[in-house]
Amino acid sequence: MNRDLLADFLRSRRARLTPREAGLPSGERRRTPGLRRQEVAQLAGMSVDYYIRLEQARGPHPSRQVLNALSRALMLSQDERAHLFHLAGQALEQPGGTGRRRGDVPEGILHLVASLEEVPAYVLDAKYDVLAWNPLAGVVLQNLDEQSPQEQNAIRWVFSSPDIAERLGDQETSRFARAAVADLRAAAGRYPGDPGIQALVAEMLALSPEFAELWDRHEVEVRRDQRKVIHHPVVGDIHMTCQVLPVPDRDDLRLVIYTTEPGSPSHRAMRELRRLVLSS
Incomplete structure (x- = not known):
């Protein structure tokens, strides 16, 4: 698990998502673009403190259930969801893949x-x-x-x-x-x-x-x-x-x-x- 890269990725995905896109009321004027941390936590069904710790690169190892919830909350694409799992050390199974890393060509x-x-x-x-x-x-x-x-x-x-x-x-x-x-x-x-x-x-x-x-x-x-x-x-x-x-x-x-x-x-x-x- 790469906590720093995971934290960076979560912050970048939160910043690009607007309340309207996430189905939330815009409310008062916001100082920064994107969702607030508490809004992501609400959408993902987790505590605000838990999500804050993930963004600060000091959280626990997230489970597959947590990662799936974050993927839905942040409206990640299929590729972004796979990337989130990889960063968290929960690599998805790839059809036909073996995970080998060799420079030779069959x-x-x-x-x-x-x-x-x-x-x-x-x-x-x-x-x-x-x-x-x-x-x-x-x-x-x-x-x-x-x-x-x-x-x-x-x-x-x-x-x-x-x-x-x-x-x-x-x-x-x-x-x-x-x-x-x-x-x-x-x-x-x-x-x-x-x-x-x-x-x-x-x-x-x-x-x-x-x-x-x-x-x-x-x-x-x-x-x-x-x-x-x-x-x-x-x-x-x-x-x-x-x-x-x-x-x-x-x-x-x-x-x-x-x-x-x-x-x-x-x-x-x-x-x-x-x-x-x-x-x-």
Whole structure:
């Protein structure tokens, strides 16, 4: 159980929830946004003193019943509820997951990535290291083959960029940055004490004010399928669907595949990019 992180998360979720959203009367003017501690305790059916101790990182180990009550009171999403349980040392069972933390990629997944010749495909671990990729993904993801293992990390690509403040004005970059940080925080809850995740977070907090600002929001959301646009200097913009697939029996790994609508300009652009890759 990480009492400090649990306390931070509870305070951040309480601050974002309005009385109206929680079904409470607004009453007199409030000095700070969000619910009061006594209101959260009332909604969760627990004593105010117990809840205050949780927010002050000095409370007892909360039971699953207490965590479920807090999830309902704070109107947490499914991902946020799982994060709350992880922080409290009450990890939820994940279908198909084993809780293992290894950097290797199963041989069958490597064969699958290599066989996907017409779409970019790569394997991502919990801290956003790209562990394996096919030739198209190597081109789309900034010439992966030419980068060191330290550089082959999607979060470093975004937040270590010298023009990050300007790039976050771009809707595509901003959406990815926010989603990646929320997903990384969820991973930090699933794997408490993981040295790789802790080191990456510490590095980014020291180097990037933009990362620090997003990290302090305590947003939690596991990465799933999403639309995105790849800006390529030769074939132009490619509109894609980013499919994020869990690797069976490896809850720390995900297979990411970029697909385009058949017959669309983006599909033709991707075929042209593949032709350029094969001819190089």
